Amino acid sequence: MKRIHTYTYTGTLILTSLTLIFSLVSCDKELDLQPVSEISADEFYNNAEEINLAVMGIYNGMYDVLDREWILTELRSDNTYMSPRNSETANVPFRQVDRFVLTSQNIHVEDYWRACYRVISLANNVIAQIEVVDDPDLAGRYEGEARFLRAHMYFNLVRLWGGVFIVDRPVSGAEARTMDRSTTEEVYDFLLEDLEFAVEHLPGTVGGSDLGRLTRWAAKAELGKALLTRGSTEDINRAVSELSDVVHDSPFGYLDDYARVFDIDNEYNSEILYAVRYQTGSVGLGAPFANYFAPMQSDDFVVRGNGDELNVPATSLSQAYEAGDERKAVSMADTWIGYNDIVNESRHITKYNSDFATVDDAGNDWPVIRFTDAMLLLAEAINELSGPTTEAIALLNKVHQRAGLTAYDHQEVGSYFDFKLALEKERKLEFAFENQRWFDLVRTGRAMTVMNTHFAAEDQYNDPNRPQFNTDPIEEYQLLLPIPQYEIDLNPGIAQNIGY
Template sequence: MKKISYLLLAAALLTFSSCEKELDQSPISAGSVPTFYRTAEDFTQALNATYAQLRNYPDRELTLSETRSDNIYGVSTQGLRPWESINNFSTSIVANDYVGEAWSANYTGIFRANVLLEQLEKNGAVLPEAERARIGAEARFLRAFYYFNLVRYFGRVPLVDKPLSPQDVSAIGRSSVDEVYGLIVADLQAAGQQLPEVYTGTNVGRATKWAAKGLLARVYVTRSGPTYGIDGPGRGSNDYAAAFALCEEIIGSNRFQFLPNYADIFSYTNEGNKEVVFDIQYISGGVGLGASYPSILVTNNYFNSVVPNTSGFGTGDELRAASDNLLNTYPAGDLRKTQALQVGFTTGTAVETRAAFKKYLDVAKRGTTRTDWSINFIVLRYTDILLMKAECILKGGGSGDVDAIVTQVRRRGVPTAPAAAGITYEELMEERRREFVGEGLRWHDLVRSGNAVTIMNAWINADDTRGRIRKPITANDLLYPVPQSELSASAYSYPQNPGY
């Protein structure tokens, strides 16, 4: 069964390659596609190529969000690693590969979506009207997705809603965060109206109307967060009522389900389950379409501890261990901790006492290399919809029983947990931490909570036993810098984010 037909991507990527030669120098590519969009198949390939830019999203979130947060103590013991400067809040990361990739990969996706939307206007008559509308809605969903990633990490970014020439690119400045949100919201509202509720067969994995509405709810709660006095993702917009209405609509659709067994959500044999609102699709087998995210936080020693003498299967360059603070937040016997983390393991005579992230690892299901896992990455799931609803209620955006929602979530981890009573906003965010550990949400949750600076400084003081993390951090550290490559390409016309 799988999924969006990624086998079409090779041809699509070849088609786009001549259009992307300048992506390292500018936010979007120059180039044209005057001979490509002639048939319905051409549009399908182009749309699949736009989805293809999702491939590295999980890896990025595990580094720029999870590693940046209090969930991981990412201080290396074997020499400086490229992710360590992210963990350590270095102010010298303008040339960091992870930061540069986050900018360029998202803009590549935006460029592809813009080209596709333009060509639908020019040559879309080759498609039936319903298919044309669906493809356009998927392109708008993806463009919004990529822009939302950018605004959460960088704040103000260039706003580009059509393909541009190199001359035009050089004149584009960084737009306000509010302007970028305007495009994101408009795209997701349109997508939510035009996308189908469900797909079948090889189309499974494409964005549905529920994915668009769920992502828009996440946009609204993010935008509603405090500004910290910076040009970041929080705008203090008080969109909680709008987010609450979307969550209620998704819940009322009866398309999704709160799975009683936490491990079933992430099972290799239960992909596309009722918890999934939107996920990113992967195929293993050495065809170049597998996932790398399951193993980037661990090393080969972990695999040898599970299956002795595992050979030829290099994994992450060093263990990025779960923080002591994260381990201590779980109550005794919490099944979510057991699913997500392996606390200590032995390989031969080597004993590792730190905790490894194993949430997506099933050694029996490994592919040919560490970048060839078949497990899909869940970007948005039903439990998040429920907990966003609870967040909106606590912020005055709706009514309902927050304690009942949290009790349900807690008891999936600890069946005998007492019923929640008088849950506060801070307690809700900590419950989200336990529930979504290793899913790339923690940093974003911290920022929108308004407590990121306070919580992170307290955590650094308590957990940084090697004294490697810069402190104290300030609100400026809540954004990443504009990559050096983009500053150079714009002839330094982009203002750098403060603090870098």
């Protein structure tokens, strides 16, 4: 049975004045976020301390976002699929996403949209009342955090839906019902401005009880990725500048051992620019992903409690790892050992597994931005402008060799397209199950080609005994998700994405 976390949230885009205030509880260098109340923003935000609590509420909103994000990114990519062992009637909304047959009423589309706009609402309330913070540097930092997290939501929304609603302040329900979708270009302009503000006002380093809060380097990396994604020549030149700063001038760096990046005893290491923090111990801050992804009927042999097998590594992904690639054992497994040492053939994700006592309560952080992401994005941007330069190849090889593999020579990746394909594969394996793959395919214009190859090659989409799971090639309109139906019901003037 699936166990998707549920949260009390009755608002939509319209209810942007709803606010949850959260307190920051420091616990062994963890950024822990505990809900304390639901109070009107106008009544509560009176000073810097209360604004700080409200900023913590924005960070907390990322739990809701990540609880659904993998469904619309990893499950929708060629990295994973919905378990073929689930029956035809089980977890239907997941399979609709996986097979690109979803509608505007799909619950995961609706839930993720709501979660993103809830974070935007929380950020808007902080930004609207930031003047109660007397210290200008502190006010700039708090606003920078709010604007980064708002921009991160809009970056995800625009890549998944195209033009969406730009809500830049708390608005009334009546006003919200008159709003229309902005263009994709307008959304990018808006989120880039937020990220530029964050770069200017966030601190360079954090530590102690602040570990887990954003720095300007995370903002620079996100800014570089957003510029590269929008993709004009001017944007890519700017992306090179921002990403070069992160790679060459930041206090961050990549670890020599890939496994140490995800070691639960080494979280928020020098490779993590931003991660969503989780804490085990039945305190309401545990991560559910280990159970979501573990094999069904695996009892306690893989993780505590049975898995739901909702997000299964594709055959093609398992086969993409070369012999000796150390990333595979960290990220996934092809088998698991059960009773009487019986080996069970069942691919599953291992990247978020750890020891925990209660189902859906793992302590593994979820990485959002890593240093190697900035390295490979910089290599990609350089290749887009100048082809595979010595610097671009060196950046690719640094990540490739860290995995225990032999460096590419210039002949293998010496052309623009050869380098692009090598980089695409490197990112696929380096960031497997980190919600990056779908966005990478969209950014590089490769989504339709890769996904249609995936559907043609994977057995579960071509089983003559289960024709109901067969999947047709996708069309270009399906690269975007449908606007949730409830938004259109509230405002029939809203344009639905073409094809839905």
